[in-house]
Amino acid sequence: MTQQFKTKITSKHSLFDLHLKETFEYRDLIALFVKRDFVSLYKQTVLGPLWAIIQPLLTTVVFTIIFGNLAGLTTADVAGDYIVPGFLFYMSGNIVWSYFSGTLNATSGTFINNRATMGKVYYPRLVSPISTACSHLISFGIQLAMFLVFWAFYLIRGGTSITVSPMLLLVIPTVLEMMLLATGCGIIISSLTTKYRDLAMLVGFGLQLWQYGSPIAYGLQLIPERLMWLYMLNPVTPIVTTFRYALFGFGYFSLTYYLISWAVTLVLFFIGLILFSRIERTFMDTI
């Protein structure tokens, strides 16, 4: 008697079996994980979600003092007579970077941090990094709201070059790209760290270097024109500059570089997905 089974567990695994449909069926779990991450982060704190604002606010103040006032680094992405408050400039870079580094850092520990649960029950493993990316997005949303308050203040007060332009719509694809890039890099690292713990050490250090290699604490004008193509290969750069362009209404935007960074992002993300679904089957044996 042969009978069709709904689920088959075998030793074989096809390269593109990414469990995406199954992951979608677990969307309630994603929602609950997001809630858990967010709620548990601020449990037993007096200020609660205010911490999401305080951190980037303080970082921005520090950046303004050190990079702006002491080091005197440029805050211009393009040459011209544009006036942008340093405070707003640093804050825009900071909230993008804090989302990116926070998400990458958290997703890179997916397997190691969840091994207790994952060693006991099956659920599509992709649920974890996705929910991490989403819960960080909430913090990002809060920070963006804070940014918009300052932004509106400068806009109303005047005296700056900030304008509202149709480019503002670019914020949405840019944020999406930022999510995909951070998650993609994170799950690549989390897949590799099941065997090589070295990478976990590298993440903190690597992210710091990456930040210096992205226009967070300085404007794009600092980069010599002949090195620009090399600098732009860093997919974070177009994300940050496009984000600033969209919000300020002026700045640096190159469609070519923007599309290249999208391509890099997508490639990294899919490499991540393939690696992740390969590793997730037997990672419990080696972790």
Place this chain on the structure above:
Amino acid sequence: MEELMIKIDNVTKQYKLGQIGGTTLRDEMQRLNARIRHKEDPTKKIGAKDYNRGETFMALNGVSFEVRKGERVGIIGHNGAGKSTLLKLLSRVTAPTSGEIGLNGRIASMLEVGTGFHPELTGRENVYMNGAILGMTKKEIDAKIEDIIEFSECRQFIDTPVKRYSSGMYVKLAFSVAAHLDSEIMIMDEVLAVGDMAFQQKCLDKMNDVSRKDGRTILYVSHNMNTIRQLCDRVVVLDHGTVIFDGDVEEGIKVYSSAFSNSSYSLDYSTVPRLSWLKNTKVKCLYAEYIGKNNIIFTGSEAPRLLLRWKNEEDITNLCLRIEIKTTDRTPIATAVCFDFYSGNKGETGESVFRLNISSLTSGEYNVNYTFFLKDSLGGNIDVDCVRGLSLIRETADCLIWNRKNWGAIQLPNLEAENV
């Protein structure tokens, strides 16, 4: 015939021995380099024997069995027999090395209690979390949350963070969630170990209930044979990664337990280490033997005649002996005593033959303990030596099929009906 729910077909799971994981990228690079140049592995410790590279261990070695809808299958076996590995494969925590498993329905596994509980969240939030991890949707949990809370007996604490729960409450809540799943197949691994007796019973009843009523299939792993007896209608015995028995519960338990008992009909105790609590070794048992036997099977009205030999470490007056009879899962069921049968001086060797009346025992295998003791002035007793005795198997032609699960192991003398 009911439809097939689980089909395990020649499944193996191989683990690598020695260092895996935890290795660093640098070590790996050096090793790779060495292999390319055919040099000795530079990461190997000097003087260390060739490490276990390439050596493997088969946790499961060709396991095949099928489970039909509504069956409650117990999986038993010694530590390392492969039970947990099998469950891990079934619950898709890790993948098999070869072979195939077919599942016909959702699986809910309760491999360990409180899986996925987050300490900061309240009981109610964790019910949702845990349910979702086990594959329920929010709507399904919404419909059942009241039942779950009621069953867990934790209503009072349901909105308190679970980090303040006692371990018992943890189990109760976790079990309640799992028991209310709609999954067709349930996997339970020693989950009941932490709950109190009443709750354990409640869980077993609940499992029995859902299995009979909704035709749920249950796989239950436990070392507690009593719960296996209560819940399961079939057992699979694993040993060193293979199935050595598949079928009736009592038969299976016998197969499993037989590895613990020894089937010899004589034993030398002179070098057997004693339990540490026996500080008072005034007597040392040397030897035991069933007289006139070359096996341990006693049929019909045959009564064991037990020869015991012992040595007096001190002067002994009025030595007594207890023969304690236990089932193969070590539950004591009966004891026979012989009072004041011997007195002797230090250094002498004593010897006696005891006739043990086992006519009340029903058919089956029993473990036996011999305990020598002395009575003290207050009427208590002081154990002076205790050894694990010769096992015995009783075979009687019972006039009815004995239901051991519900009737026990002792058949008292027949009732006498009086005419009134």
